[in-house]
Amino acid sequence: MDLLQVKNLKMHFPIKKGLFSKTRGFVKAVDGVSFNLKKGETLGLVGESGCGKTTVSRSLLRLIEPTDGQVIFEGSDILQLSKKQLRQIRAHIQVIFQDPYSSLNPRLSVGQIIVEPLKNYEYLNRRQQRERVAFLMEKVGLMPEQSNRYPHQYSGGQRQRIGIARALALNPKIIVCDEPVSALDVSIQAQVINLLVALQQEMGLSYIFIAHDLSVVEHISDRVAVMYLGKIVELATDREIYHHPLHPYTRALLSAVPVPDPEFRKNRVLLEGDVPSPINPPTGCAFHTRCPQKADICVHQEPLFRDLGDGHWVACHIG
Amino acid sequence: MNNNPLLSIQNLKVHFKSFEGVVLAVDGVDLDIAPGEAVGLVGESGCGKSVTALSILRLLPKRSAQIGGSIIFAGRNLLEADEEELLNIRGNSVSMIFQEPMTSLNPVMTIGDQIAEALVLHQNFTWNNARRKAVEMLDQVQIPSPQSRSRDYPHSLSGGMRQRAMIAMALSCRPKLLLADEPTTALDVTIQAQIMDLMLRLKDKLNTAILLITHDLGLIAEMVSRVIVMYAGQVVEEAPVRELFKKPLHPYTRGLMGSVPKLGQKFIAGRKQLDEIKGIVPSLQRLPPGCRFNPRCPSVIGKCLEQTPAMVRIETQRRVRCWLAESVE
Numbered sequence: 001m002d003l004l005q006v007k008n009l010k011m012h013f014p015i016k017k018g019l020f021s022k023t024r025g026f027v028k029a030v031d032g033v034s035f036n037l038k039k040g041e042t043l044g045l046v047g048e049s050g051c052g053k054t055t056v057s058r059s060l061l062r063l064i065e066p067t068d069g070q071v072i073f074e075g076s077d078i079l080q081l082s083k084k085q086l087r088q089i090r091a092h093i094q095v096i097f098q099d100p101y102s103s104l105n106p107r108l109s110v111g112q113i114i115v116e117p118l119k120n121y122e123y124l125n126r127r128q129q130r131e132r133v134a135f136l137m138e139k140v141g142l143m144p145e146q147s148n149r150y151p152h153q154y155s156g157g158q159r160q161r162i163g164i165a166r167a168l169a170l171n172p173k174i175i176v177c178d179e180p181v182s183a184l185d186v187s188i189q190a191q192v193i194n195l196l197v198a199l200q201q202e203m204g205l206s207y208i209f210i211a212h213d214l215s216v217v218e219h220i221s222d223r224v225a226v227m228y229l230g231k232i233v234e235l236a237t238d239r240e241i242y243h244h245p246l247h248p249y250t251r252a253l254l255s256a257v258p259v260p261d262p263e264f265r266k267n268r269v270l271l272e273g274d275v276p277s278p279i280n281p282p283t284g285c286a287f288h289t290r291c292p293q294k295a296d297i298c299v300h301q302e303p304l305f306r307d308l309g310d311g312h313w314v315a316c317h318i319g
Numbered sequence: 320m321n322n323n324p325l326l327s328i329q330n331l332k333v334h335f336k337s338f339e340g341v342v343l344a345v346d347g348v349d350l351d352i353a354p355g356e357a358v359g360l361v362g363e364s365g366c367g368k369s370v371t372a373l374s375i376l377r378l379l380p381k382r383s384a385q386i387g388g389s390i391i392f393a394g395r396n397l398l399e400a401d402e403e404e405l406l407n408i409r410g411n412s413v414s415m416i417f418q419e420p421m422t423s424l425n426p427v428m429t430i431g432d433q434i435a436e437a438l439v440l441h442q443n444f445t446w447n448n449a450r451r452k453a454v455e456m457l458d459q460v461q462i463p464s465p466q467s468r469s470r471d472y473p474h475s476l477s478g479g480m481r482q483r484a485m486i487a488m489a490l491s492c493r494p495k496l497l498l499a500d501e502p503t504t505a506l507d508v509t510i511q512a513q514i515m516d517l518m519l520r521l522k523d524k525l526n527t528a529i530l531l532i533t534h535d536l537g538l539i540a541e542m543v544s545r546v547i548v549m550y551a552g553q554v555v556e557e558a559p560v561r562e563l564f565k566k567p568l569h570p571y572t573r574g575l576m577g578s579v580p581k582l583g584q585k586f587i588a589g590r591k592q593l594d595e596i597k598g599i600v601p602s603l604q605r606l607p608p609g610c611r612f613n614p615r616c617p618s619v620i621g622k623c624l625e626q627t628p629a630m631v632r633i634e635t636q637r638r639v640r641c642w643l644a645e646s647v648e
Contacts, residue, residue, distance in 0.1 A: 158599075187600075189578065220580075259582065271512075271513070274477045
């Protein structure tokens with residue numbers, strides 16, 4: 001049973017220019033993205049900067065209003081809800097942000113930060129608040145005695161734990177993790193990843209895990225979606241993605257990751273050039289400008305995102 | 320370790336004066352680099368790896384930083400060199416690539432002119448010849464249509480192209496030593512692969528020695544032949560790259576390697592917890608007594624809490640700072 005279904009999500013940002021701010025074009029940051037999320041599952045979303053992975057996460061929560069599409073959560077389309085209904089739904093879907101330095105209010109104590117989302121939904125007296133904060137802080141490996149401290153007194157990894165505690169406060173069903181470990185040092189990164197995995201097993205959470213680090217995504221995800229220029233080009237279980245990548249972009253991306261083993265020499269697929277601008281994406285397959293295997297058809301016709309069986313989806317004429 | 324090192328740093332100590340008192344950011348770093356060799360410097364933020372690199376070129380603020388020890392480059396102690404001498408070395412025989420290509424390029428000068436400037440200053444090129452050479456350099460780092468790109472300003476280049484331009488600039492005077500401080504951290508993996516490939520090829524072609532500073536063990540494994548691991552201002556381990564990955568001797572090195580998820584490993588070993596290093600890096604102002612790693616070390620013994628271990632040589636090419644090193648043997 002799917003907990004969340006995203007259908008053909010589009011987010012086009014208008015480019016306004018001139019005296020009367022006439023719209024001169026669109027940045028197609030997300031251009032027709034579809035996926036589903038099962039209960040207790042982690043879906044990894046990878047891609048290079050500017051591919052639209054963060055925009056996907058923000059628009060499915062309506063932190064920015066998407067242009068088009070459907071996001072179905074427990075039978076209702078989030079994009080059609082009124083403000084009041086949206087508030088109720090948001091309790092079930094929480095976010096952990098990338099930068100633990102700018103995503104916590106510096107003027108609130110840790111206890112206040114963690115209890116703030118709760119105050120929007122239920123009345124708690126002071127004692128109850130304290131208990132909930134202590135419970136959540138313990139859960140994420142912080143010392144409850146320190147709930148009066150402020151964010152600046154914590155290190156990056158601990159701040160990310162505060163962010164996680166805040167996301168857990170409302171007992172959500174889904175947590176969108178937007179690059180939760182990329183600002184952290186490696187030893188701290190491992191601590192936070194282990195915490196996320198443990199919390200998932202304990203509380204049956206579903207994660208949408210966004211990152212550019214493929215090794216991290218592969219470690220934590222059950223299924224992985226690879227994005228390129230606003231579209232998902234391949235979606236499969238992580239085993240499939242790793243062992244049988246079908247899209248040339250996925251292959252190049254996997255081969256570009258440096259392997260921490262000096263004995264291991266692999267055939268690297270070096271891509272030429274940079275990611276094209278999403279204002280003027282290339283015709284046909286958006287990847288054809290950098291694809292090592294492109295054929296004529298790739299230039300003219302956009303490949304369909306099709307299921308090759310066992311839930312392995314790919315958008316490529318050749319793959 | 321090498322009879323004729325190109326660069327030899329001995330007992331480097333860097334003190335910073337701050338409001339909260341004096342901080343010893345780098346504490347007794349020894350480091351040799353042979354001509355044409357690629358050496359990696361690994362560690363987490365705040366371990367002193369960037370400060371070490373910056374002190375080689377004396378780029379640290381004079382007022383707040385005190386540098387002690389010696390940095391011998393091509394027979395000359397750079398810590399005794401005067402400003403004029405340093406100007407002659409920077410960008411000429413030793414050059415540096417920084418992490419953020421946007422903030423380290425001059426925004427009001429075309430990239431062609433920025434590359435040419437180094438040639439005019441150091442190699443007595445005329446501006447015309449230098450500009451021609453700059454286009455050549457841009458071509459060498461595989462920037463498409465180098466002629467017209469050389470007249471572009473940094474803001475109109477993408478991140479990857481800017482980093483290529485930085486490399487072109489750093490290599491234009493054929494330096495003997497290239498200091499690369501997290502050169503690809505700001506870039507995407509596919510671009511990182513391009514840049515690393517480029518650096519390795521140019522290294523072989525020009526026989527440039529590289530000091531690669533990074534926190535990415537993957538890059539270390541692919542790029543360098545010898546690794547130095549730093550923790551809280553000190554070198555804790557030094558080894559040839561293969562041996563280091565085969566058998567890390569310091570518990571911190573082992574911890575670092577366990578913390579990194581490896582692609583594909585999950586299917587061999589099953590999904591398991593990453594071996595985290597507990598706790599956090601200590602503040603340099605409140606270092607623990609004894610071994611600096613002792614609060615986080617899984618194999619700590621009584622001695623670690625009281626006495627600071629010295630760097631001991633294990634095999635001819637390995638050194639480690641740990642009381643347990645002999646028993647690990």
